[in-house]
Amino acid sequence: MAKSEIKTSNGSSVKKYNCIFFDLDHTLWDYETNSRETLEELYLQYNLQAKGIDTCDQFTTHFTLVNTRLWELLDKGAITSDVIRKQRFKQILENFSIRDEKLCEDLSHDYIKESPKKGKLMPYALEVLDYLSAHYDLSVITNGFDEIQQMKLQSSNLVSYFDHIITSQRAGSRKPSCEIFNFALSCHGIKNHQAIMVGDNLVTDIGGACSAYIDAVFFNPEKITHDGHSAYEISCLSELKRFL
DSSP states (O other): OOOEEEEOTTSOEEEEESEEEEOOBTTTBOHHHHHHHHHHHHHHHTTTTTTTOOOHHHHHHHHHHHHHHHHHHHHTTSSOHHHHHHHHHHHHHHTTTOOOHHHHHHHHHHHHHHGGGOOOBOTTHHHHHHHHHTTSEEEEEEOSOHHHHHHHHHHTTOGGGOSEEEEHHHHTSOTTSHHHHHHHHHHHTOOGGGEEEEESOIIIIIIHHHHTTOEEEEEOTTOOOOOOOOSEEESSGGGHHHHO
């Protein structure tokens, strides 16, 4: 098992890590691009313009708003994943006064079926994984649906980089619960100080890692202002090579 030291500005050693945990969506797998491509295809397939959604941009914008809100509720434990599957497109279409249960079901089914087949990754994802995999054990920790996340990894040729794909379904708990991180540690047979988490969500990834006393890297490509706390912050995945 490889180890690497992180250096301070004066060259002294700070930490040694054996393993790096990665979030998947928005961190490695380009959720926004892959989702948008799928929605554009559905917009045309179901002729949504004729049904009252004037532009595809309107459709994708409302998807982002509704989807973000529902996932925030899921992460807080306020709803289940089934609610997202059943309510997401219903709420989107209601914004355009479209009430068609069959259409909602078809859109939901096709989105879940087709989106994971897209393989776009965040910039430098493969380059960084090639580099890190030579020095560390790597695993994914994700709240996404088990089967869907596996499809995303296969479609984007990421499976071979990871020792474990740890989903909330497999671990029996969701980020930000410390239990899913402890489960990941047990899979590798390491202690919390030997791992570091890389993710884009301050609550589920960074807060969750901190709750398990695991160091974290906040991936912040939009450079949003925040008052969260993490050991490190980056705006591009390539920056990981500077200190890992």
